[in-house]
Amino acid sequence: MDIILLLRQNKYLLPAIGATIVGSLVLVLILLGQSSPILISTIAIGIIGIAFPHFAIEYLKFKDIRASESAYPNFLRDLTQSVNSGMTIPQAIIVASQTEYGALTKYIQKLNANLAWGAPFPEAWARFTTLLKDSEVISRINGIVLESFYSGGDISAVLEALSEDVETIKRMEAEKRGMMAQHLAVMYVVFGVFLSIIVILYKILLPILYLQRFGAFSGLAFRSTELLGVEYFKNLFFIMTVVQAGSLGVIAGQITEEKLIAGLKHIMIMLAIGIAVFFIFIFPSKITFNLEVSPQTLGIGQSFTVSGSMSYDSQPAGGANVEIQGPTGELTSVFADSLGEFSTTLHAPTQPGSYYVTVMMTYGSESRAETRTIIVS
Numbered sequence: 288m289d290i291i292l293l294l295r296q297n298k299y300l301l302p303a304i305g306a307t308i309v310g311s312l313v314l315v316l317i318l319l320g321q322s323s324p325i326l327i328s329t330i331a332i333g334i335i336g337i338a339f340p341h342f343a344i345e346y347l348k349f350k351d352i353r354a355s356e357s358a359y360p361n362f363l364r365d366l367t368q369s370v371n372s373g374m375t376i377p378q379a380i381i382v383a384s385q386t387e388y389g390a391l392t393k394y395i396q397k398l399n400a401n402l403a404w405g406a407p408f409p410e411a412w413a414r415f416t417t418l419l420k421d422s423e424v425i426s427r428i429n430g431i432v433l434e435s436f437y438s439g440g441d442i443s444a445v446l447e448a449l450s451e452d453v454e455t456i457k458r459m460e461a462e463k464r465g466m467m468a469q470h471l472a473v474m475y476v477v478f479g480v481f482l483s484i485i486v487i488l489y490k491i492l493l494p495i496l497y498l499q500r501f502g503a504f505s506g507l508a509f510r511s512t513e514l515l516g517v518e519y520f521k522n523l524f525f526i527m528t529v530v531q532a533g534s535l536g537v538i539a540g541q542i543t544e545e546k547l548i549a550g551l552k553h554i555m556i557m558l559a560i561g562i563a564v565f566f567i568f569i570f571p572s573k574i575t576f577n578l579e580v581s582p583q584t585l586g587i588g589q590s591f592t593v594s595g596s597m598s599y600d601s602q603p604a605g606g607a608n609v610e611i612q613g614p615t616g617e618l619t620s621v622f623a624d625s626l627g628e629f630s631t632t633l634h635a636p637t638q639p640g641s642y643y644v645t646v647m648m649t650y651g652s653e654s655r656a657e658t659r660t661i662i663v664s
Contacts, residue, residue, distance in 0.1 A: 308333075324521035324570055328562070331529055335558065346551040352422045353544075354390035357457055359425055362388055362395065363450035370443040376436065377402050394418050409433060424456060467543045471553075474539045478557050481531050485524050486568050517602055525565055532557035574599055578646055580659040585635050587663060594630035595657075596623075599650050603627030607650040614642030614661060623648075635663045 312329060362383060369379030384399035386392075394415060401411035416429040428449050435445040536557055540550020578595040585591055593611055597604040607623040613633045623629045636642060640663055647656045 324518055327522050328525055342551050345548045349546055349548050351390050356422055356424055358388040358391040360450045360454040363446050367443050367446040377408050464543055470542050471539050474535045478535050482564050489569050521569055528561040532561050574653050574655050576648055576655050578657040580644055584662045587637055589635045590632050592632055596628045597648055598627050604650045607648055610647045612645040639663050
């Protein structure tokens with residue numbers, strides 16, 4: 288079955304199924320306590336998936352028409368040869384319907400079927416033109432053929448001239464696409480630079496931005512004592528990436544094919560790259576844990592300090608639970624302060640030797656352990 292016909296038949300069913308799947312997945316993620324960036328990215332990907340069938344239909348129609356235009360000069364040339372051999376146009380079409388013209392073949396076969404059912408040539412040719420109405424070139428050519436048929440002139444000469452004209456037009460379009468290829472490359476370079484800037488902002492500048500307090504940001508008002516969370520920037524950057532991919536993809540389609548729908552493949556490529564970058568570099572949460580035991584060489588029964596600091600996604604992990612297993616196996620629990628720092632004092636064992644101090648930090652669903660060695664003499 289023709290894939291375009293299949294998509295048209297399921298034009299509303301596929302989005303409905305997609306919306307159900309996305310809604311169920313988002314509900315599951317909410318119940319699992321996933322962060323807002325994961326939820327927003329899932330919703331965005333879901334919306335793209337739901338809208339994709341509609342745009343896919345339009346894009347496949349566009350590709351089908353362009354492929355038909357490319358094969359049309361061969362069809363006209365074969366008609367010319369058949370007419371020059373003494374056939375009428377309907378007879379020439381019967382012969383042409385047995386030839387393979389790629390995407391154009393199905394339209395020629397429908398034209399032949401109309402003629403076989405007894406439809407007059409002008410009527411069958413008009414239906415053939417209607418099927419290819421999205422092609423401005425073919426519509427014009429078919430109009431000239433029909434007028435030539437009505438006028439009763441040398442139609443073979445008309446067909447030969449038209450085939451040469453169509454070939455010239457397609458050759459010029461191919462040359463234009465070649466010239467536009469460098470502009471298309473620029474679009475991808477711009478998108479790559481944009482993603483690089485996003486990653487740099489998140490990895491380097493975001494910790495600095497986070498430490499500042501804002502009264503307003505991007506048109507949104509906040510309390511003067513409220514910090515913008517890291518998740519806010521993750522969501523903001525992701526939405527910016529989706530918009531950037533959509534905008535550049537549409538422009539790429541317009542400058543290369545002079546059709547906005549031609550940018551669909553570029554949009555999908557850029558979105559795939561952007562989403563991959565986010566899931567690799569930005570969405571994963573990262574715990575930073577610094578631990579210090581001082582002094583590490585001490586006498587029997589001497590006290591020592593276990594201190595450290597931790598951050599989560601470049602922000603202080605205030606309130607994190609810290610469990611410290613001392614050298615003799617005793618457990619001590621403390622909580623990190625608002626700056627993500629903690630400190631406690633322990634005592635060395637009463638026997639000399641090497642001992643381990645293990646610190647387990649838990650923040651939300653994330654945890655990390657570090658071990659240090661002390662020497663008692």
